[in-house]
Amino acid sequence: MYVLVIGGAGMVGRKLIERLARDGRLGDKAITRLTAHDVVVPRPPEAPFPIDTRVSDISVPGEAAALVAERPDVIFHLAAIVSGEAEADFEKGNRINLDGTRHLFDAVRLVEGYAPRLVFTSSIAVFGAPFPEAIPDEFFHTPLTSYGTQKAIGELLLADYTRRGFFDGIGIRLPTICVRPGLPNKAASGFFSGIIREPLAGQEATLPVSEDVMHWHASPRAAVGFLIHAATLDGAAVGARRNLTMPGLAVTVGEQIEALRKVAGAKAVARIRRAPDPVIEKIVSGWPRKFDPRRAIALGFVAETSFEEIIRIHVEDELGGRIAD
């Protein structure tokens, strides 16, 4: 089986490729080749199958066609300009997130007799406030960002191209990934990971919102699990509605902090510094907090059920089991 990962240098892409390298297979099929694509050079791990890397911009005409010319059996399309950048640079966001996705879908369409499984990472940013208490699977899309608009358009195209038999697509709306490894960044959502990651590493973290703010989380390990399940599940069981809200865990910031206390003690919690920021409070208040993702759960997608579990996964996968004193 030949696997193509577009966006293979990003956090989720790297973790997906690591997992595939470790498993040597996707579902019940051995992987014989993998291509990791991104706009920056991917650094794939050792693997029991050859991995080649490609660097290009899928929004440039012809690039997508070159990527799919050798007919990968499964395509993971993870590449995107993130929310903040797509909002700051409207034309770039549309070029990459909208045109890039459409070019890829059309490139697959134009390969004769070819209909691979295509897994597309959408986002809960397709939803816009006001929301019901828990957002049901049939809730409409009224994104409040250009990023969410572009992802919602990708979902519509994916469903139509699948209906027409051009490929066999599954779109998955990822929760906020927590604990996100790496350095703190300026994303408005960064603090959800920061208030766990920095204290576990002995660093101070800033909390810009109140403790009653609720949000929707899954670990990086769960996100990789979603991708693999989406790549291998029976398309017939999914039916015509190809885009799914992934399961996740709705917790308040206060509950995150209590979980941190249980896993790492009061000393870790003491490293969280309150610094209320009305701008971030306002942005976050427009985000979805909680879902009722029955379809994905019925289809076998699995997320964490406690925030302590999410923290322990970070400690295992990123810190080699060690918590800073």
Added chain:
Amino acid sequence: MYVLVIGGAGMVGRKLIERLARDGRLGDKAITRLTAHDVVVPRPPEAPFPIDTRVSDISVPGEAAALVAERPDVIFHLAAIVSGEAEADFEKGNRINLDGTRHLFDAVRLVEGYAPRLVFTSSIAVFGAPFPEAIPDEFFHTPLTSYGTQKAIGELLLADYTRRGFFDGIGIRLPTICVRPGLPNKAASGFFSGIIREPLAGQEATLPVSEDVMHWHASPRAAVGFLIHAATLDGAAVGARRNLTMPGLAVTVGEQIEALRKVAGAKAVARIRRAPDPVIEKIVSGWPRKFDPRRAIALGFVAETSFEEIIRIHVEDELGGRIAD
């Protein structure tokens, strides 16, 4: 006030321009100029203001920019490849309905300091079965045609371009227009109008589905009313959710026939010939039947409340008040 009608040669476009010519104004402002645009030559009526016509393809780069260069105050974007053709010719449907719409939106965006009211006709084809008994305003979009997909994408772009201040957009999802004037056509929905229009004109009509099929209707006159209300209502009252399901009338084919009997008698009803067509039955079974369009009603959009009223409008507007013996 300068008004631009894109799709001005179509049935709804012509009726809109006739109404504007009759009124001489849009809301409380006198119309000083109107441009009717289409891919075929529009034939505008006499009017108390100058009407110029333009013929071009808005999917060709530069055409949309030329149309908006003189800054129309209100733009009606009614142009589209219809459902059947967009399904038969995927690339043409995407080129006109998706790229054409995006080119227009971008052309408006790129005119400095310009943010006109833009009214976009979407469709109930953005919805796909299975449905609840009456589709609520927050129901999600899972179109089952490429036309519905293209319209749903237009809605998403309209909302985002409005949010960013590029224009002041309102998207309206029209019911099936009934009684559609003119010759019978091969659209799968054609019989909903045909079984009324042909008998009133003394012709035989074919009914390919059973009498318990329910559908969602509004008259051409109501559709023009929706467009004018959308062009003149207060955008602040609409808020961030810029796309609205229009009100309509949910009736069964049997109820349509009973209304025809009341308006035109048993002789007219006798001109309906039953010819069940399983292909059309199947297509129609995937269409929405009934909505609960509370937002549009609260915002002041008005449709007919009986099918007799819909028939009488056709007799008045198209037949000069005369029903065939």
